[in-house]
Amino acid sequence: MHRLTNEDRAAIKKVLDINGYDPDTFDPEVLNELEKNEEYKELIRIHASDILVSEHFNSLKNYIQHGNVTVYEHCLHVALCAIKLGRGLGVKCKERELVRGALLHDYFLYDWHNADAPGNTHPKLHGFYHPGIALRNATRDFTLTEREKDIIRKHMWPLTVNPPRCREAWVVCLADKYSSTLETLKLRKGKIRVNYA
Ligand SMILES: [Fe+2]
Numbered sequence: 001m002h003r004l005t006n007e008d009r010a011a012i013k014k015v016l017d018i019n020g021y022d023p024d025t026f027d028p029e030v031l032n033e034l035e036k037n038e039e040y041k042e043l044i045r046i047h048a049s050d051i052l053v054s055e056h057f058n059s060l061k062n063y064i065q066h067g068n069v070t071v072y073e074h075c076l077h078v079a080l081c082a083i084k085l086g087r088g089l090g091v092k093c094k095e096r097e098l099v100r101g102a103l104l105h106d107y108f109l110y111d112w113h114n115a116d117a118p119g120n121t122h123p124k125l126h127g128f129y130h131p132g133i134a135l136r137n138a139t140r141d142f143t144l145t146e147r148e149k150d151i152i153r154k155h156m157w158p159l160t161v162n163p164p165r166c167r168e169a170w171v172v173c174l175a176d177k178y179s180s181t182l183e184t185l186k187l188r189k190g191k192i193r194v195n196y197a
């Protein structure tokens with residue numbers, strides 16, 4: 001049985017305390033700023049150069065997450081947001097595992113909009129099934145720590161019932177929702193040109 005330390009409990013409270021969030025932080029400009037943050041980008045390069053150069057990870061550029069944001073861009077956004085949130089909230093995280101888990105959290109490697117796409121085994125239930133598929137692919141292609149596995153497996157919580165077991169997974173779970181919200185806002189405000197073709 002996994003026992004939470006007081007520090008874990010405090011971290012979860014910080015991550016889940018939506019009253020603590022300033023509405024101004026939900027501005028799509030945050031994504032542009034994160035994309036330009038050289039310190040965070042360097043951190044990702046240091047911790048995940050093997051992932052960044054891998055052929056399969058780069059194939060995420062071929063899949064659309066939403067609008068014209070690719071899964072590749074989304075995963076980078078989530079990694080950048082996870083670093084920002086972890087540091088901003090003062091949640092002590094193992095940043096290497098935080099970054100690697102965030103990059104691989106949507107490593108499901110199929111076009112989830114296309115029900116006939118190879119690998120899309122549960123097109124109507126993509127939300128439920130893709131964390132497990134991403135974990136299977138990531139375990140095949142990389143050597144993962146238990147924290148990294150938990151990040152990938154639990155990132156859709158509360159949709160997938162079992163909650164994260166480590167702080168890093170809580171932070172990525174939030175960073176994923178935060179990034180998706182910012183990406184959607186950016187699309188709505190016309191700051192990303194949507195390609196409907
Ligand atoms: Fe996901």
Ligand SMILES: [Fe+2]
Pocket residue numbers: 074078105106176
């Ligand atoms: Fe995601």
